[in-house]
Amino acid sequence: MPSAIxxxxxxxxxxxxxxxxxGAIGYASANYPxxxxxxxxxxxxxxxxxxxxxxxxxxxxxxxxxxxxPEKLGPLWFVLxxxxxxxxxxxxxxxxxxxxxxxHVENKVDFDxxxxxxxxxxxxxxxxxxxxTLCEYAVVHDAFYEGDPDTSTEVEKxxxxxxxxxxxxxxxxxxxxxxxxxxxxxxxxxxxxKRQVHSETSASSSGGHLSVPVCTVQTVExxxxxxSNNDDEGDNKQQSSDEVEDAQAEKNSENIISCQIESQHxxxxxxxxxxxxxxxxxxxxxxxxxxxxxxVLGFITGCIPPLRDALFQPGSALRFLGSALESLGQxxxxxxxxxxxxxxxHQVNDxxxxxxxxxxxxxxxxxxxxxxxxxxxxxxxxxxxxxIAIASGIYSSATRSGRNGLEESSQSAPYAAQHxxxxxxxxxxxxxxxxxxxxxxxxxxxxxxxxxxKRKPTIRMHAWFIFSRLIVAPAVxxxxxxxxxxxxxxxxxxxxxxxxxxxxxGLPGAQLIVITLKSKGLSGSASIVAQVYLPxxxxxxxxxxxxxxxxxxxxxxxxxxSSFCNR
Numbered sequence: 001m002p003s004a005i006x007x008x009x010x011x012x013x014x015x016x017x018x019x020x021x022x023g024a025i026g027y028a029s030a031n032y033p034x035x036x037x038x039x040x041x042x043x044x045x046x047x048x049x050x051x052x053x054x055x056x057x058x059x060x061x062x063x064x065x066x067x068x069x070p071e072k073l074g075p076l077w078f079v080l081x082x083x084x085x086x087x088x089x090x091x092x093x094x095x096x097x098x099x100x101x102x103x104h105v106e107n108k109v110d111f112d113x114x115x116x117x118x119x120x121x122x123x124x125x126x127x128x129x130x131x132x133t134l135c136e137y138a139v140v141h142d143a144f145y146e147g148d149p150d151t152s153t154e155v156e157k158x159x160x161x162x163x164x165x166x167x168x169x170x171x172x173x174x175x176x177x178x179x180x181x182x183x184x185x186x187x188x189x190x191x192x193x194k195r196q197v198h199s200e201t202s203a204s205s206s207g208g209h210l211s212v213p214v215c216t217v218q219t220v221e222x223x224x225x226x227x228s229n230n231d232d233e234g235d236n237k238q239q240s241s242d243e244v245e246d247a248q249a250e251k252n253s254e255n256i257i258s259c260q261i262e263s264q265h266x267x268x269x270x271x272x273x274x275x276x277x278x279x280x281x282x283x284x285x286x287x288x289x290x291x292x293x294x295x296v297l298g299f300i301t302g303c304i305p306p307l308r309d310a311l312f313q314p315g316s317a318l319r320f321l322g323s324a325l326e327s328l329g330q331x332x333x334x335x336x337x338x339x340x341x342x343x344x345x346h347q348v349n350d351x352x353x354x355x356x357x358x359x360x361x362x363x364x365x366x367x368x369x370x371x372x373x374x375x376x377x378x379x380x381x382x383x384x385x386x387x388i389a390i391a392s393g394i395y396s397s398a399t400r401s402g403r404n405g406l407e408e409s410s411q412s413a414p415y416a417a418q419h420x421x422x423x424x425x426x427x428x429x430x431x432x433x434x435x436x437x438x439x440x441x442x443x444x445x446x447x448x449x450x451x452x453x454k455r456k457p458t459i460r461m462h463a464w465f466i467f468s469r470l471i472v473a474p475a476v477x478x479x480x481x482x483x484x485x486x487x488x489x490x491x492x493x494x495x496x497x498x499x500x501x502x503x504x505x506g507l508p509g510a511q512l513i514v515i516t517l518k519s520k521g522l523s524g525s526a527s528i529v530a531q532v533y534l535p536x537x538x539x540x541x542x543x544x545x546x547x548x549x550x551x552x553x554x555x556x557x558x559x560x561x562s563s564f565c566n567r
Contacts, residue, residue, distance in 0.1 A: 005549075005553065007137065007139040008139060008140075008549050008552040008553060008556070009545075009549050010137075011133075011134050011136075011137040011139060011140055011552070012134065012544075012545050012546075012548035012549040012552060013545045013549075014133055014137075015129075015130045015131070015133035015134045015545075015548065016130065016541055016544045016545040016548065017541075018129060018130075018133050019126055019129045019130060019337060019544075020541050022129070022334055022337045022338060022341075023337055023338075023340070023341040023537075024341070025338060025341075026039070026337060026338035026339070026340065026341030026342045026345075027341045027342070027344075027345055029338065029342055030341070030342035030343075030345040030346055031345060039338070039339075039342040041346040044339065044342060044343050044346060047335075047339055048339050048343070051332060051335045051336055051339055052290075053290065054328065054332075055328050055329065055331050055332025055335055055336075056124075056291075056329075056332045056336065057290055057291065057294045058294075058324075058325040058326075058328040058329045058332070059128070059166075059328070059329025059330075059332045059333070060170050060291060060294040060295055060298060060329075061294045061295075061297055061298045061301070061325060062298070062312075062322065062325040062326045062329050063163060063166040063167055063170065063298065063329065064167055064170060064294075064295060064298025064299055064301075064302055065297070065298040065299075065301035065302050065308060065311065065312065065322075066163060066302070066308065066311070066312040066322070066326075067160075067163030067164060067166070067167050067302070068167050068298065068299055068302035068303070069302060069303070069305075070303050072164075072167075073299075073303075075492070075493055075494050075497060076167070076168065076171050076497075078490075078493045078497050079168045079171045079172050079175075079497050079500060079501065080171055080172070080174065080175050081175075082172075082497075082501045083123075083171075083172040083173075083174075083175030083176055083179075083501075083504070084175045084178075084179055086473075086477055086501065086504065086505050087119050087120060087175070087176065087179045087183070088119075088179070088183075089473065089476060089477065090118060090119040090120075090121070090468070090469070090473040090505070091115060091116070091118070091119035091183065093118075093468050093472050093473045093476060094114075094115040094118035094119060094464075094465075094468040094469070094473070095115055097464055097467060097468045097472060098111055098115060098464055098468075102460075102463075103460060103463060103464035103467065103468075104460070105460065105461055105464060108194075109191050109194045109525070110191075110457075110461070110525070110528050112187060112188075112190070112191035112194070113188060113191040113513075113517070113525045113528065113529055114461070114464075114465055114528070114529060114532060115468075116183075116184045116187050116188045116191070116513065117465075117469075117509040117510070117513040117529050117532070117533070118465055118468045118469045118473070118509060119183070119184065120176065120179075120180060120184055120509065120510045120512070120513065121469070121504060121505070121506075121507035121508065121509060121510060122340065122507050122508055122509065122510045122511065123169065123172055123173055123176055123504045123507060123510070124169065124170075124173055124336070125333075125336040125337050125339075125340050125511075126337070126507050126508075126544070127165075127169045127500070127503060127504060127507070128166055128169060128333045128336075129333050129334070129337060130503065130544070130548065131161075131162065131165035131166065131169070131500075131503075132162045132165075132333075134161075134165075134548070134552075135158050135161035135162050135165065136158060138154070139552075139556070140161065140552065140556075141154070141157040141158050141160070141161040142157060143495065143556040143557060144160075144161050144164070144494070144495055144496040144499075144556075145157045145160055145161065146160070146494070147160065161496070164494070164496055165496060165499075165500060168496065168497055168500045169500060169504075170291075170295055170298075171295075172500065172501075172504060173291065174286070174292065174295060177285075177286050177289060177291065177292070178282055178283075178286045179282075180512070181278075181281060181282035181285045181286060182278055182279060182282040184513075185516065186278060188513065188516055188517065189516070189522075191525060193522065310322075311325075312326075340511055343511055343514075344511070344530065344533060344534060344537060347514055347518075347526065347527075347530035347533075348530050348531055348533075348534050456531065457528055457531050457532050461532060462532060462535055462536075465509075465532050465536060466535070466536050466539060469508060469509060469536060470506060470508065470536060470539065470540055470543040471543065473505060473506075474502065474505040474506035474543075474547050477501065477502060477505040478502050478505070478547070478550060478551070478554065481498055481501060481502060481554065482554055482564060482565070485498070485554070485563045485564055485565060486563065486564070486565035490563075491563070495555045495556060495557050496555070498551070498554065498555040499551045499552065499554075499555040499556075502547060502550065502551035502554065502555070503544070503547060503548055503551050505547070506540075506543055506544055506546075506547035506548075507540065507544065508533065508536045508537045508540040509529075509533055509536065511533075513529055514526050514529050514530050514533070517529065
């Protein structure tokens, strides 16, 4: 028994070390060479997309098509149901721990986003690297092999272990994906919107603001129109001092800020979708996702023996196609881990501010575009008025005779010139107002960006997330499985399924959480989640190895096939 435990610890440590070696390469690729890294931030989106569509989808299909048979579909229900239970329990554990005084997270918005991150672990990129390494060890593949050990080779046992574990991982991912759209996505987006409104309200009270809604254009036009009307009333009451113009610009900016906060507040108060709508949307998102379609095609192929054999049996007619899919899938496991590590580095370093920086630049461009449009419009108006004045003078000279016509023409020319001069002055003031607005947006965006950069997770927040995601939740899941196993409830469940559930329960949070927040422009929440993820991923090297060892000890049956409690 001690030798078996030592073998289990060595196998689990080796599997986790492999993952983190690849992760370290991804980390280095995201940082070096300095100034021009191998995996720069702007390339991560394209690399992630390529990895999913070109590498991960073939992996899902080839794994299920080659390993799933009609006889093996029965026990997979346990993985499907257990995946949903693990996510719900993890969410409950994170919520309860967050209410304790020691772990209490004061910021409710961050708490909502982070407990969703604590509920949804990274159940694809890491497990598909961990289990193939585990299956290399005889203590693992011999224990989980369901065929005749006397007539099977070590390679056959290894392939069976890998294929079965990957099939269970992807079935688990189906439950993960469905619950993400029902529970995780709505809460995550709602929390992110609250975070955004809170950040913008704080920024406006401290002199910084980020975004400008549609009503901003109306406010600026109203301010410009008011100023133009004041100019048309006469030059006797002109207010051309710098202090007056600054006061007017500040007043306009306050109106803009008020409009933005009200619009964001109204957006958060919109009616939430009903439970039925959320469930229907979850079904739609899940059933139409490429990953689910690859799973369905894999199950269909696996349940048609002639097609399965033609694709995956050596020497068969379509073996070249099946081999190509398997080769792409093998590359996807390592590339996925590289992408996770590199993305984590860029998210923490950038603090999720790319969207905000682009937003500030866009608003500055909008303001400058307004100035240019105003200039073009004024020049066009002045040019038209000049032509009208000239045409009017020619018409008057041609149709009128004598001194009265000449006097009238001579009187209209000075009036037209005076009118054009007033228009030029009004145009200059309009350009000044819009230019001041553009400067104000740029200045306040810079202040708000600095405020976001200063936001850092607290030590209490880090401790709460690590304990809930990496320690308490997997411990609860492990105790439940041991209790059910000892009670005989899991007697017909494959031991490998128990192992998959325990390992997946102890993984760090999924990168999709950060990606979702950033895709919605919720950079503040994405920044907090990314910063909390970094230490949890580093510490998970120890916790994953520990829970993998516990999972092997609990799930590996005795020599007589007995469970953990009956040894």
